[in-house]
Amino acid sequence: MTRISPERLRLAVIGAGLGSAPHFRSLQDLAGISELVYVYGRDAGRLAAVQVPDGARKTTRLEDILEDDSIKAVLVLTPPNAHLDMVQRAARAGKHVLVEKPLEIDLNRANALVEACETAGVTLAVMLQHRLREAALGLRALIASGELGQLVGAAAFVRWWRPQSYYDEPGRGTLARDGGGVLITQAIHTLDLLLSLIGMPQRVTGIAGTSPVHRMEGEDTAAALLHYSNGAVAVVQATTAAYPGFPERIELNFTQGTATLEGGEMRAAFHNGKTATAGAAQASGGGADPMAFDHAAHRAVLEDFIRAVQNGAAPAVTGRSALGVQQVIEAIMASSKAGSAVPLHPAAVIPVM
Incomplete structure (x- = not known):
């Protein structure tokens, strides 16, 4: 796995629904080692209402993320049935991936998701923060x-x-x-x-x-x-x-x-x-x-993922x-x-x- 410069990791969030809030708070805490560049959502109206960390750009074009070579990693926070497609596209573009649980809606699709990242040689971590x-x-x-x-x-x-x-x-x-x-x-x-x-x-x-x-x-x-x-x-x-x-x-x-x-x-x-x-x-x-919880464990998984990408190592939750x-x-x-x-x-x- 390729080691990436230890400077701040430029990344994007794909999906900005209910579950994105602890991820955003965690990324704000980790601003010293990461930079959130894009937040993607399919629905422009819903995306406009989402509060994102300062400096992040909202977009309804996934290509903005996939075609930007400076973006090294993505967080896939879409509903589970969209994980496979999003992760496959990100992996083909050479982006490292952290995906929200579950991997996918069934084991076959989850297997395909894991194999897509392994084939592309990109890091895959999962938000199983407990x-x-x-x-x-x-x-x-x-x-x-x-x-x-x-x-x-x-x-x-x-x-x-x-x-x-x-x-x-x-x-x-x-x-x-x-x-x-x-x-x-x-x-x-x-x-x-x-x-x-x-x-x-x-x-x-x-x-x-x-x-x-x-x-x-x-x-x-x-x-x-x-x-x-x-x-x-x-x-x-x-x-x-x-x-x-x-x-x-x-x-x-x-x-x-x-x-x-x-x-x-x-x-x-x-x-x-x-x-x-x-x-x-x-x-x-x-x-x-469902969102009444502290985001410290989310932050721990995200920090571990960022360090793993920067150091070319395996994340704690593969x-x-x-x-x-x-x-x-x-x-x-x-x-x-x-x-x-x-x-x-x-x-x-x-x-x-």
Whole structure:
């Protein structure tokens, strides 16, 4: 991968919808190492109403970005079903890419997206920012130290709330635009973090559906068992029908202790009486306002991406590693439809860590 001069990285944002705000705030914080040159949107009227960082130019011509050789990287923040096309075009133009989660609406399209960047030789990072929260980094280091011992069992709970008005927005929670409901849009962060900590399961048993709380095409409630080769089992529960919304939580049980992550805070307790903590309580947008969260983790992913591009290194959250969570989400949905466990063939399992 080509190393780029350590001067400020000139980049562009493609897509300026609801999810762009924490990216803009992060780029303002990172103005010392990056320069936001363009913000692209298809709809001139909507784009005119978007507040962008000082100095950024709004454009409805994607060619302004793709044909500008000074632009070295792009942030793709469009709806999921437009990711593949935008990333393919950016990669062919030699732009490094950071894409908002999920990679795409299904695993096949996500694979094609990753392969497009690999073929073009450009960096691909994914905004799965929970991996870079302080508490998650602390827990990852603790697991790697071996102090907790062998994994016995795990659980992940995403009990969030979205009012019907959220799903009344065109495209929200649909298969065609978003790829599904709560699993691929909200719980993907916690599920990805779980997989990055304990690895991919051997098989998946799942059930998913839409509760009476919402009118939507995708699922707003799902549960799953992730079966591991060493006998460990992880329980997953995800919903956007739990009023008023609660902090997401991961529980990991090991032979020498237990660790929990809840709302940005990690606590571990060992059989020998030792304890450990990391991080601090923080909101994650689990209530009626999906943007009610601090942007520090977004900033961490963006800074890591910028440094990776400048140094010709791999980012912390690679595109290939983000395929794992989509593989598990598709297995949960397939299991729910089939009414039986779905094995993940060893040759097809995508490493997350």
